[in-house]
Amino acid sequence: MLSIKNLKASIEDGTQILKGINLEVKAGEVHAIMGPNGSGKSTLSKVIAGHPAYTVNEGSVTLEGRDLLQMEINERANSGLFISTQYPTEIPGVNNVEFLKMALNSKRAFLGQSEIDDAEFKKLIEEKMQLLEMDERYRDRGVNEGYSGGEKKRNEILQMAILDPKVSFLDETDSGLDIDALRIVAGGINHIMGPDKAVILVTHYQRLLDYVKPDFVHVLRHGKIILSSGPELALELEEKGYDWIEEK
């Protein structure tokens, strides 16, 4: 479904952050990427999304066989890629619900579908907000405006639920979440996940993985995936840290 091959990327001053990432994600799989701070996890998500601050030096990223790197940012999203950033951006003045509707209609237009009916959208958003136990305040506020860290993450999952992407790349979605919020957000991810979808979780802690069970766990360090294994690896990392991998 998502195939990343030898992906190398650098920032404006030429510093290479990603030094050859290889990752194969199949439909129905949940992958977890762990790694110490500064290892390139967030950069990976931004490079895949097409953030202009990064230059791809080498490699390829394909989604269902289509070259993502050749697509515009919005085309990547509309093709089924969803990136949740570690620090969701606040956009005051842009109503959250209107923004969601606009994004959904953009995707529908990209797919050659008609705009969603108002009543249908209302029903959809009510359903998803209920799933994530979000109250009415989210409707009237600007996108992520004045949200707490946990509220922002919940709002990201709401967007994911509305846009129904094929591949979701969730960068530290569990950070800033209290125990209840973590359960709710994880429940949302599990609800959205299906046999024809895939999720990549970036996390520092096992706790999210208690709720969203990964099929594979990867360790990213110094811009490369240095170890891949099953879900037991997350427990081992929680216990031992990262240094033992390199020593090994």
Add this chain to the structure above:
Amino acid sequence: MDALARIKQIGMPRRNNELWTFFPVASIPTLEFPEECVNTENYDSENDFAALLPIACNARPMVKDIAENANEMAMLKCNSDFGHTVLNIGKNATASIEILDNKVTHEICAERFDIHVAENATVHVFFANPADPVPLRFRHFRITQAAGSKVYFSEIEQGNGTRRTSIDAFLEGPGAQLDVRTLNILGGTDSVHHRLTIHHKAPETRSVQFARNLLSGSSRASYDGSVVVGDHCTKAFSSQLVNTILLSEDSSVSVKPVLKIYHDDVECTHGNTCGELDADQLFYLVSRGIPKEKPWKTPPPKSGWSKWFPHCNSHCKPHCNSHHFFPTFPVFYSLRKPQMAFLHIVSFSLWGKMFLSPYFWLIFKKTPFFAPIL
């Protein structure tokens, strides 16, 4: 001296004329003036070429009187290159005046409006350029206000040529109030210029100028706003705020505030900000699939009217909503810089819908860029 003689005296606009400093005077075509001026009124004190031009070119005057205590709406439309409208608003009257676009103009369109507002009358004047291409348009307003009168002037410019709006306002009676709000959404080679002079000539008079510019392409806007607060104008209040977002490297804005204050006990402010859209916000929006050149559709009107026009009466509101001859016009801005390669989009289904749009007024209310006015 009549208008024609006065024009001959002051000559064609030049950049070294302070009233035309920012205006691309080369865009003014060669004009053929009549041999004599039908209107023999004395225009010795008029210095603005645009104010004189319609009269000098023998524009047929249209006089509209609104009686005392009346409550009326009017739509004004000029059907020739030059227009002259005189509005006399009676005491305690309320009037909503909508100025329609001139669709028969050729190279240049020049209109003049003389608005006399009697005691305690309230006038709403509004117009929007619905994007019909007119190479050059001048609109001049001369507003005189008696005690307790209120004038709310609102304008949207969407470009498609070169526009200049000039206002000379005289707040002659105590408590007179003038509120001027303009929004310029320009792209390409559009050029919009405002020149205002507001004379506070009585105590407790109040004027508010509030301009917003969203400029892309190589568009240009200028705002030359003067406030003159005369002697004995105790407790006069004046504010001027111009905020601009430059959406491209080639767009530009020029702002010139002028305050002439001849009394101590007054409050006068002016401000000007200029910025660009935040690259992270743009990336976030695009990363959710919104294409670079797709306009943002605004939702149906809800409750924004009172936010934007807190003073607007119930008479005006349905009037605005009822006019849909203005097309819904999407506005987008393409940016040159890769990191800002998003378009900010605003869609208005004009006046009523636009100002009533929650998205619209939320932007104006909540973003740092627009917040100061609310």
